[in-house]
Amino acid sequence: MMTPAERTLNDLDRMQQGISVARVQFWLIAVFVVAFYVVAIHLAAVDLGKLATGLPKLWRWIEQAWPPKLDEVPLFLLRTAETVAMAAIGTTIATLLALPTAMLASRNITPFPRLYYPTRWFLNALRGIDSFVFALLFVAAVGLGPFAGVLGIALHTWGSSAKFFADHIENANLGPFEAVRTTGAGRLTTIMYALVPDVLPVLLSTTLFWWEFNVRASTVLGVVGAGGIGQELKNSMDLLDFSRLFTIIAIILVVVTALDQLSNWLRQRLG
Template sequence: MTLRQAAFWAGFAALLGVSVWTVAPDPARLAAGLPRLLGWLAGSWPPDFSGAGDIARRAGETVGIATLGTLCAALLAFPLALLATRPLSPFLALYQPTRGVLDGLRGTDGFVFALLFVAAVGLGPFAGMLGVALHSAGSLAKLWSESMETADPRPAEAITAVGATRMQVALFALIPQTMPQNLSHLLYVWEFNIRASTVLGLVGAGGLGQELKNAVDLLDFNRVLAILIVIIALTLAADRISATLRRHLA
């Protein structure tokens, strides 16, 4: 084993030890809590779908948050992706700072952004949409810039040789070449946002999470089960739609 490998495994062992010490996993507590959880699950049957209109409205909010959030994210991500693509960035001094901005957006969960926007614009799905948009913009721009940086360089080199500008290289070489892949990334992010938007209501940002929080606060587990069934169905539908569209783009 080399010194570098030994240092890696020592660091991994230290990280694992700190994680165990911090989290303090307790199998005895889990064993004691499982019967209580099973009792709640048994008591939640049958699911309570009364007031289905409220659940449907919240489901619509969830889809709206994810869809508009993803669209706004794409509009934000496009210029950021150009700045974060080395062959296209008009000023190389902006390349690393833009990458840092993308890491910051991706590293801050949409849940956190939604919480901040709830404080800024008030309760409701608009705050959730803004939270989803900011987080997703970082993810999309990162994916798009990497696909353009790893694209076949020959078309870009050919039009650069005849005097094309960086923007012309982007519009006529890299973007057309990577369009199917980038649209696939967009659909994947939308699918992820459907799942993420179901819990934004826990901070007052609308969607099914809001209905779920209300049911949990009232200890209405029959209602909780009904909402969870709708969340699972919505997530599966988004997954199937996204997968089908991605196959057509491949």
């Protein structure tokens, strides 16, 4: 039988051992993190010297960009409209494909449980390939132009949207769903009347987010020939026409900011 003093000493010993183990774990983690970033900096070829010598060159380009060229603004606005249209159509196609796919990828409501994991793997594959890569592939398949960008956006956004939809459905309250099912209603009818109204605001908000995101992402698809304002951006860079480039960037910033505000306002209304 230990005395209170002995128990106190044992508790202190265990506490000291715990502190020692925690210190060792802390230093092991610290060494791992430092080693990771040392290797990452080497692999990323981070060179502050190159940055120091490149900044004056960048400043000279900025000086050459003024005044901006305004004679081609109508063309730039047309190309920007193409970019917004690409994002809108691609996001819409992706959403229409994502809704039924999300049902298959939701463990709690899928009518075909055996397709749960294959559907999830398929969506992960779509998410893992960027819209830029998809657009590059479709330029080779359907030719240059915005249509390739629409297809690239649609496939990547399909995987991402369906994953978000499925995750939200799996976390949704299924009380109304189960209640309607007990009345003998079919699965599709139950989903439409008991589940969709509950998750619809979140689904619409997610769709707006992806449309806003795709407008920004679409600005670079023109680099691979997928049309939109990105094509004019690439042409200006190739020609080192910095005043034209500055005008294009300014228009992109204005349009993206306006769409961001519109999207936020719509999401607040949906919330």
